[in-house]
Amino acid sequence: MTASIIDGKAVAATLRSQVAEGVATFQAQTGRAPGLAVVLVGEDAASSVYVRSKGKATVAAGMISVEHRLPADAEQAALMALVAALNADPAIDGILVQLPLPSHMDAQAVISAIDPNKDVDGFHPANAGRLATGLPALVPCTPLGCLMLLRSVHPSLSGLDAVVVGRSNIVGKPMAQLLLGESCTVTIAHSRTRDLPARLRAADIVVAAVGIPQMIQGDWIKPGATVIDVGINRTAAGLVGDVDFAGAVEVAGAITPVPGGVGPMTIACLLRNTLEAACRRDGVAFPL
Numbered sequence: 019m020t021a022s023i024i025d026g027k028a029v030a031a032t033l034r035s036q037v038a039e040g041v042a043t044f045q046a047q048t049g050r051a052p053g054l055a056v057v058l059v060g061e062d063a064a065s066s067v068y069v070r071s072k073g074k075a076t077v078a079a080g081m082i083s084v085e086h087r088l089p090a091d092a093e094q095a096a097l098m099a100l101v102a103a104l105n106a107d108p109a110i111d112g113i114l115v116q117l118p119l120p121s122h123m124d125a126q127a128v129i130s131a132i133d134p135n136k137d138v139d140g141f142h143p144a145n146a147g148r149l150a151t152g153l154p155a156l157v158p159c160t161p162l163g164c165l166m167l168l169r170s171v172h173p174s175l176s177g178l179d180a181v182v183v184g185r186s187n188i189v190g191k192p193m194a195q196l197l198l199g200e201s202c203t204v205t206i207a208h209s210r211t212r213d214l215p216a217r218l219r220a221a222d223i224v225v226a227a228v229g230i231p232q233m234i235q236g237d238w239i240k241p242g243a244t245v246i247d248v249g250i251n252r253t254a255a256g257l258v259g260d261v262d263f264a265g266a267v268e269v270a271g272a273i274t275p276v277p278g279g280v281g282p283m284t285i286a287c288l289l290r291n292t293l294e295a296a297c298r299r300d301g302v303a304f305p306l
């Protein structure tokens with residue numbers, strides 16, 4: 019069996035055009051465009067890749083894109099002051115502080131300082147708690163994008179066995195919450211999990227978010243399973259995921275490529291979340 023390739027670029031393009039339509043309606047209703055502020059502290063390779071595509075996509079969707087750069091040695095207080103100013107800025111609907119932050123900064127304190135209503139990353143404890151309790155929340159972009167890709171393969175996920183590999187606050191934990199909300203039976207595996215291959219061989223859905231290049235082998239995949247690869251690892255061989263694609267594509271039913279899978283969905287979902295935050299702030303209907 020050879021898996022079908024899930025075209026994240028195409029699904030993301032559709033979502034982006036839906037967001038652009040929603041932005042036009044929002045502008046007609048409110049007389050303004052949604053605004054997204056991205057804050058970068060220092061230089062990080064992954065963050066720079068992300069920011070390049072994101073700025074273009076924000077403007078293409080008809081939104082206002084604002085970028086703030088602080089030097090790598092900036093004081094925490096300077097970043098906190100910037101976040102406070104963006105919280106108070108009526109033209110800004112979404113605030114994204116690029117992670118990772120330099121090690122002298124307290125990332126959790128910064129995330130907690132963002133107005134939860136402008137937290138388009140969905141990383142604020144208020145949004146994490148709302149997601150976990152089933153309340154309306156801004157949902158982290160990467161897991162939301164993964165869910166949309168899964169839905170493009172499985173109109174219903176109810177009762178399926180899902181294994182999320184990775185337990186980060188950014189991907190693994192919110193991904194597990196979303197899958198639970200879809201009535202999957204969810205396992206979160208991580209570096210201390212015993213016999214990961216055996217657990218994966220029982221999984222209808224695998225979401226790989228470990229950050230180890232090509233760690234998950236093809237013969238760990240259940241025949242016909244759907245594999246979502248969140249990994250973006252730069253290696254000598256180029257950009258690779260957390261899954262050994264060449265092996266897994268021979269066994270899986272459907273699989274995301276790297277690049278062209280989850281990455282483009284993360285950016286499209288960021289635009290979606292920015293429109294959602296703007297609609298909520300202005301009390302107009304969110305069309306998506």
Ligand SMILES: Nc1nc(=O)c2c([nH]1)NC[C@@H]1CN(c3ccc(C(=O)N[C@@H](CCC(=O)O)C(=O)O)cc3)C=[N+]21
Nearest residue numbers: 064065067068115116117118139277278279281282284
């Ligand atoms: N607060 C915060 N939120 C984030 O969401 C966040 C962050 N910080 N820090 C950095 C990481 C990284 N990230 C990516 C998103 C999309 C692609 C992406 O679109 N990748 C394309 C192209 C990759 C390429 O060609 O280099 C692809 O996978 O097809 C990559 C990386 C978001 N991040």
